[in-house]
Amino acid sequence: MPPGGEELATWFYEGILGVPRVPKPPHLAVRGGCWFERGSLRIHLGVQDDFVPATKAHPAFTVLDLDRLEATITTNGLAVRRVDDPLEPDVLYVDDPFGNRIELRPTRGTEDKADYAEVVEDVARTAVGDRLADELAFVHELDRLKTVLRQSFVGEASRRENTAEHSWHVAVMAAVLSEHLEADVDLARVVLLLLVHDIVEIDAGDTGIYDDTSNGSKEEREEAAADRLYGLLPDDVGARLRDAWEEYEHGTTPEARAARVFDRLAPVLLNLSAGGIAWRRWGVSADRVREVVAPIGAGAPELGRFVDAALERAVADGLLPAGSSGLILP
Structure with a gap:
């Protein structure tokens, strides 16, 4: 152009x-x-x-x-x-x-699939009622989360992970690593927050945490996405899931703070496994990464100590510059 x-x-x-x-x-x-x-x-x-x-x-x-x-x-x-x-x-x-x-x-063959999603809703509406039809419409929409690419790469660095993979990964991490949380929390609630917190990316896309420009419009884009997506559901179900999303976004409950621990930990682990590829693409330093991962140590001191030691090792191994060097590799 x-x-x-x-x-x-x-x-x-x-x-x-x-x-x-x-x-x-x-x-x-x-x-x-x-x-x-x-x-x-x-x-x-x-x-x-x-x-x-x-x-x-x-x-x-x-x-x-x-x-x-x-x-x-x-x-x-x-x-x-x-x-x-x-x-x-x-x-x-x-x-x-x-x-x-x-x-x-x-797209060959997909027209029928799109039409059949409507068939599924019609069958549900006729056989059971509007409530199930609306719930299945939302479930069908969730499948699009598998096509949203995040800034993080999978551990083998062969491709970027998608948001559905991320949501599943952090939810399982919470189930495995919750013993390291400082506060007593409702684990089921933490898992729910992690499963729903990025559904808005179906419409809003993934906004990289180091992308200062796109973060300026993130709230507006995600609010609009929440209006549409949670609005597909019956009012009570939509309100329940939207409340969970807003709880995570506000970060004021013990469960929301716990969910942020795992949401921030997952990209660190992937970057370490993938040779720091996402860090290098964004040109960030260890100091900037430490600012982003601060919620880990605040909510789970043991995990915070691990992350601090892992970042020191990443700097020593050349995966991450210590300061604002601006070094970026293609």
């Missing part, structure tokens, strides 16, 4: 195509451009001074609801071209704001 096109790119790729913009690592962000990611889909736009749009070679994206996306595109004043091929009548082409050709085609 040409220089200065980041806002136009965000309007098109995030606002129209629905692929959230994610922060670039600091050492790449200085070059301009922007990244958009959803699940395994990654669109990385770089800046080129002598930019020429790609009108022949192009990416092709599969779309669950092609008709709906076509309507969104045309509503925003963009022209859509259908391929003149009787064998592929549903393939569309559209140009991004910079003239790059984009191909859009239906």
